[in-house]
Amino acid sequence: MQCFDIVVLSFCASGFSPGVSSEHVDELRVFLLVCGLRRVKDPLYLLEVFSEWHYENPLNVLVIIGPKIDPVLTIEVEAAVKRTAGVFLAQEKSQQELHAAMKRCFAVVNSSISEGMSAAILEAMDLGVPVLARDIPGNAAVVQHELTGLLYSSPQEFVHQSQRLSSDHELRERLVKNGKLYMEERHSLKLERETYQRLVDTLL
Structure with missing residues (x-):
């Protein structure tokens, strides 16, 4: 069985699709859904439609981590993933391992029903990875459609x-550039440190 390793996530190429041979492993477009398995994250939201898309193009795969x-x-997700082609469930990883995997994936996905400020979205932007986020108030407050990421309101x-994102390289480059710029302007470590220091000062 031909296997490959996306930094820290080991998957079997033959498990993705019978049409994916070992020489095409590097061409896989891995969409990484980073979320804790709880209802508000709605990890099953995209499964059916993504699987249909995977049948059309076996190079597209979704990994939930x-x-x-x-x-x-968790039991529901594990059962659904087992019967859904093109969708995989990965074990929780350390932050360092997760960031390494994020940098190697095609895009980071958010499918939450509700969000405050998604750490995964911010981390993806900071790492220069495009973001596809469900169009909800919490995500829309961070992701500006077609500027710092892409928003969607249905699985379709x-x-x-x-x-x-797959076909428009200019769009992809713009999202990556603007995402990193947004992080530098709004969420840099220096800015966050100064903000927290001012907050502490007001409490003293």
Whole structure:
């Protein structure tokens, strides 16, 4: 069985699709859904439509990675992934390992029902990785559509936006550039440190 390693995540090429041979492993477009397994993250939201898309193009794969927070939902996700082509569940990794995997993936995905400020989205922007986020208030407050990332409001629109990201290199470069710029201007370590220091000062 031919296997490959995306930095820290080991997957079997033959498990993705019978049409994916070892020489095409490097061409895989890995969409990384970074989330704890709990209802508010809605990890099953994209599975059916993504699987259909995977059948059309076996190079597209979705990997769900994060801690197993809700035991009941975890069982549901594990069962759904086993019967869904092109979708995989990975073990929780250290932050260093996760960031390494994020830098190697095609895009980082958010499918949450509700968000405050998604750490995974901010980390992806900082790492220069395009973001595809569900169009909810918390995500829209961080992701400006077609400028710092892409927003979608349905699984079908997720596929449409992903196809744009795959075919439009100028769009991809713009999202990466503006995402990193957004992080430098709004969430740099220096800025965050100064903000927290001012907050502490006001409390003293």
